Amino acid sequence: MAAASxxxxxxxxxALFAMxxxxxxxxxxxxxxxxYADLExxxxxxxxxxxxxxxxxxxxxxRRFSGEPLFHVTSPQGVRCSMGWRVFESRRWMETHAADPxxxxxxxxxxxxxVMTKLTAEGPTVSDEFIPLAEGHAWPAP
Amino acid sequence: MARPMxxxxxGRWLMAMALVEAWFxxxxxxxxxxxxxxxxxxxxxxxxxxxxxxxxxxxxSAIYLTCVAxxxxxxxxxxxxxxxxxxxxxxxxxxxxxxGRPNPxxxxxxPLVMLGAWEVGRQIKRAASEPERDAFAHExxxxxxxxxxxxxxxxxxxxxxxxxxxxxxxxLLVFERSFAATPPLGDLRLAFANTPWLARFxxxxxVLVQGAGICFLWPRxxxxxxxxxxxxxxxxAVLMGMFQVPWVLLPIALSWSTFGLSHPAKxxxxx
Numbered sequence: 238m239a240a241a242s243x244x245x246x247x248x249x250x251x252a253l254f255a256m257x258x259x260x261x262x263x264x265x266x267x268x269x270x271x272x273y274a275d276l277e278x279x280x281x282x283x284x285x286x287x288x289x290x291x292x293x294x295x296x297x298x299x300r301r302f303s304g305e306p307l308f309h310v311t312s313p314q315g316v317r318c319s320m321g322w323r324v325f326e327s328r329r330w331m332e333t334h335a336a337d338p339x340x341x342x343x344x345x346x347x348x349x350x351x352v353m354t355k356l357t358a359e360g361p362t363v364s365d366e367f368i369p370l371a372e373g374h375a376w377p378a379p
Numbered sequence: 380m381a382r383p384m385x386x387x388x389x390g391r392w393l394m395a396m397a398l399v400e401a402w403f404x405x406x407x408x409x410x411x412x413x414x415x416x417x418x419x420x421x422x423x424x425x426x427x428x429x430x431x432x433x434x435x436x437x438x439x440s441a442i443y444l445t446c447v448a449x450x451x452x453x454x455x456x457x458x459x460x461x462x463x464x465x466x467x468x469x470x471x472x473x474x475x476x477x478x479g480r481p482n483p484x485x486x487x488x489x490p491l492v493m494l495g496a497w498e499v500g501r502q503i504k505r506a507a508s509e510p511e512r513d514a515f516a517h518e519x520x521x522x523x524x525x526x527x528x529x530x531x532x533x534x535x536x537x538x539x540x541x542x543x544x545x546x547x548x549x550x551l552l553v554f555e556r557s558f559a560a561t562p563p564l565g566d567l568r569l570a571f572a573n574t575p576w577l578a579r580f581x582x583x584x585x586v587l588v589q590g591a592g593i594c595f596l597w598p599r600x601x602x603x604x605x606x607x608x609x610x611x612x613x614x615x616a617v618l619m620g621m622f623q624v625p626w627v628l629l630p631i632a633l634s635w636s637t638f639g640l641s642h643p644a645k646x647x648x649x650x
Contacts (some may be wrong), residue, residue, distance in 0.1 A: 246515055247596045250496065250522030255530055263481045265420045265472055268488060270527055274534035276548035284555050319552055325479060329414055354555055356547055360573045361554035 273319075283318040283351040286367060287327065289375070290346055296327040297378075301343055303336040304373020313351050313370065324349065324370070331375075342374035387451060390636025394497075395451040397490040397625035401467060402443055405487040409473040410436040416479030420472020427473055439466055453640045460498045467491050489527070490625045496523040497638050513639025521595050521633055528592025528608075535586055544586055546578030553578070553618045560620070568618055581618075585611055601634040 261267035287294050302308075310328055312321030327349060336343070350369040355362050409415075409431045415422060421430070429435060446463035449455050471483040471491055482488060500516030507515070535543045550572045557568035571577055588611050594600035608630055615621040632638065 243596045244518045244521065244598055246500075246518035247522030247525065250500070250519040251526040251529075251593075251596060252522075254496075254523045255526040258526075258530060265475055265482050266468065266488070266491065268482045269534050270485075270531040271534040271538075272485070272531050273548075273552070274531075274538045274543070276543060276552075277539040279548035279551060282551055282555060284558065320555060322478065325416065329412065329477075332414060333412075354551060356551050356554075361551055363554075363558075 279317060281317065281353055281355040283313040283316045283368075284354050284363060285312075285318070285320050285323045285349070285351050288348040288350070288367070294347075296330050296347070296349075299343075299345065299347060299375035300334045300378050301336040301340065301376040302331040302334060302347065302373055303340065303342045303375070304347075304371070306371035307331050307347070307349065307373040308335070310349050310371035313368075316351075316353070318351070336376075343376035345375050345377060346372060347375045348372040387453070387640065388636045388638075390632035391451055391638045391640065393628040393632035393636070394490070394493070394638050395447055397628045398447045398463065398467070398494065399444065400624050401487045401490045402440070402447075402470065405467070405470040405474045405483055406436060406440065408483075409470070409477040412477055415473075415476040417476050417481070419475035419481065421469050422472060422476040427476055430469070431473055431477070439469065442466055443470075457498055457501065460494060464491065464494050464498065467494070486623055486625055489623075489629065492523060492527070493520055493625075493629055496520045510639075510641040513637065513641040517633070517637050517639055520638070521598075521601065524630065524633065525592050525595035528589045528595070532586055532589035532592070535589070544579065544583040546575060546580070546582045549582050550575065550578045556618070556620055564617070571618055581614055585614075595630075595633075601630075605630040605634040 258267045258269060263269050263271070287296055289299065296302075308328065308331060310324055312318050312324045348367075348369050349371050350367050352367055353364045355364070409427070411433050412431055413428050415427050415431075421427065430439075443463055443466040446459040446466070450459040450463055467487070468491065471487050474483040474487060475481065478484075497516050497520050500519030501512045503519075504512045504515040553568050554572035557565045557572060559565075560568060571581075588604075588607050591604055591607065594604040609627055612623055612627050615623060
């Protein structure tokens with residue numbers, strides 16, 4: 238029956254679109270639509286952690302950051318990390334809320350780092366060991 | 380004698396919502412920034428910093444949102460659709476440049492591709508009547524949607540084979556995101572991460588539904604597939620914090636309605 242048959246324009250469009258994207262790959266505006274495809278062997282990962290004076294914190298609660306390493310921080314190297322975007326997001330926040338040149342460093346020691354998560358037979362676990370990526374100083378938000 | 384106003388189908392309204400959402404999701408990554416980590420799209424041609432300034436953001440927003448509003452009501456076609464598409468492309472490339480990835484987020488690329496496919500479809504049939512143009516473009520967009528989901532499925536299978544469905548990577552991803560959520564959401568994510576069979580089911584369901592996106596090539600199968608894909612995106616939102624609104628709106632729009640102004644109820648059958 239005509240109503241039960243495949244739509245030919247849809248089929249042609251699908252084929253052309255798929256071929257174009259497979260041929261070009263992940264180059265804007267083409268995409269492989271990988272969407273978390275590359276998860277082989279994903280049984281441990283770096284979980285991004287922010288600390289203020291050693292306690293968990295969020296960068297958005299602070300202003301006037303100082304300390305060059307903070308402004309050059311990148312996501313962890315050599316380990317898998319599904320939340321590396323959080324590092325860049327925080328870096329953008331710190332750069333737009335940086336201390337003025339010559340300003341006295343803030344009273345809070347601010348650190349960006351990570352802890353390792355791992356999937357074990359007992360379930361997912363998180364390590365207590367904090368591995369720093371960068372640190373500096375900041376002032377609490379008013 | 381005044382022309383009667385065309386009734387805008389709810390599918391076109393859903394597309395408009397997706398386009399507006401895409402704009403705000405995209406532009407928040409680049410508006411006012413001077414930090415670009417990658418050179419993507421328009422950043423190859425011009426310095427993106429002035430484009431990303433706040434005055435430029437307001438101007439581009441005004442142009443884009445005006446064009447989306449006019450496109451939705453069927454005015455000044457195809458120019459409003461084309462201009463909206465171009466401006467969203469600019470935003471998408473600025474976004475990708477700012478976040479340092481080869482492509483913008485999925486919330487942006489999906490409506491961008493859908494709008495582009497719609498306008499291309501209508502242009503291919505520009506010599507035909509309005510209903511025929513809309514019907515053809517509707518099928519083109521449906522075909523592109525089917526291809527996207529099949530690509531997503533094959534990407535997973537080509538990287539990991541069927542082991543993607545064993546659920547373990549998903550458990551770890553959700554576990555990591557449990558720390559970012561307050562109770563009860565964080566507790567829910569933690570419980571999911573500690574329930575292997577549930578993660579296996581969710582992973583398998585994801586691959587199955589994405590692969591079954593090929594069903595969108597069959598007009599009669601579209602509604603059923605859309606009903607199946609909604610729980611998948613609900614799971615993404617709850618467990619991963621990924622609110623991919625256009626990915627829910629547009630299959631609904633295409634299954635139960637259309638973007639076309641000539642067919643307020645449903646497009647003419649093609650086959």
